[in-house]
Amino acid sequence: MEKSNEVTLELLQKQVDMLTKKVGKLEKNRKDQLSMAVVSGDMDKILATMVISLAAAAMDTQVKLFFSFWSLSALRDPKKSPKGKDFISKMFGIMLPKSKNHLSLSNMNMAGMGPVMIKMLMKKKNVLSLDEMFKQAGELGIEITICEMSMDLMGFKKEEFIDYPHLRFAGAATFVADAGESAMQLFI
Amino acid sequence: MTTEELKNVKSNLTVDARGTACPGPLLAAKKAIGELESGEIMEILSADEGTKNDIPRWCEKVGHEYLGFYDEDSFSRLFLIKE
Numbered sequence: 001m002e003k004s005n006e007v008t009l010e011l012l013q014k015q016v017d018m019l020t021k022k023v024g025k026l027e028k029n030r031k032d033q034l035s036m037a038v039v040s041g042d043m044d045k046i047l048a049t050m051v052i053s054l055a056a057a058a059m060d061t062q063v064k065l066f067f068s069f070w071s072l073s074a075l076r077d078p079k080k081s082p083k084g085k086d087f088i089s090k091m092f093g094i095m096l097p098k099s100k101n102h103l104s105l106s107n108m109n110m111a112g113m114g115p116v117m118i119k120m121l122m123k124k125k126n127v128l129s130l131d132e133m134f135k136q137a138g139e140l141g142i143e144i145t146i147c148e149m150s151m152d153l154m155g156f157k158k159e160e161f162i163d164y165p166h167l168r169f170a171g172a173a174t175f176v177a178d179a180g181e182s183a184m185q186l187f188i
Numbered sequence: 189m190t191t192e193e194l195k196n197v198k199s200n201l202t203v204d205a206r207g208t209a210c211p212g213p214l215l216a217a218k219k220a221i222g223e224l225e226s227g228e229i230m231e232i233l234s235a236d237e238g239t240k241n242d243i244p245r246w247c248e249k250v251g252h253e254y255l256g257f258y259d260e261d262s263f264s265r266l267f268l269i270k271e
Contacts, residue, residue, distance in 0.1 A: 055211040058218040059249050127209045136215060
């Protein structure tokens, strides 16, 4: 009788250990974290990205932004002009927006009149400017990862991006790993 | 809490976020909450309509106790107790 009790206890202990491990894994899979893949370089979409990120960060959610393709324009610093670019890279650099303040709207762009109007309205309605939003994002610890592949593809250099406190460079696997742990994933 | 009760609430800190739209008031509240001790009351002034929904959701998530709001002429006063 005593022996069978011991066996049952041991079995229970094993099951508890297994469950603890599983719960730990599950918890890690659903971190209070927001991962966003930001591919668009439109002013409205970058605005949406920043507003949602700031709200999430203010609510103590860890925010990780993965910037790729057209969105890289929003991270360029117009004051920086890196040397050693080939012809095509230079052309890309000239044709793409020079900073977050040079982006176009996905709708009603009207040859640049749209963004001017939106900026005026934002000021009038007390909406934070993109510059201010990036500043706050830095203070709140929002992480920005630049996709190295699209950076190379479009001929951008690491030196031409903005000075942001939590900026890093990585590949798609970093996004997949971050997104896998996040309770929220968005693609913009 | 009813409006009458809220009007009698003595807040320990008032955050004036009337000059900023969504998500400005939330950011201002988040920044200022660190200045309070647990159990103290924060009052947020906001002219942004969405904030009336956002602040209670923030409290719910982070653990502060949301007391309610009442409207003034051109803005609202929102109250909460720090966790």
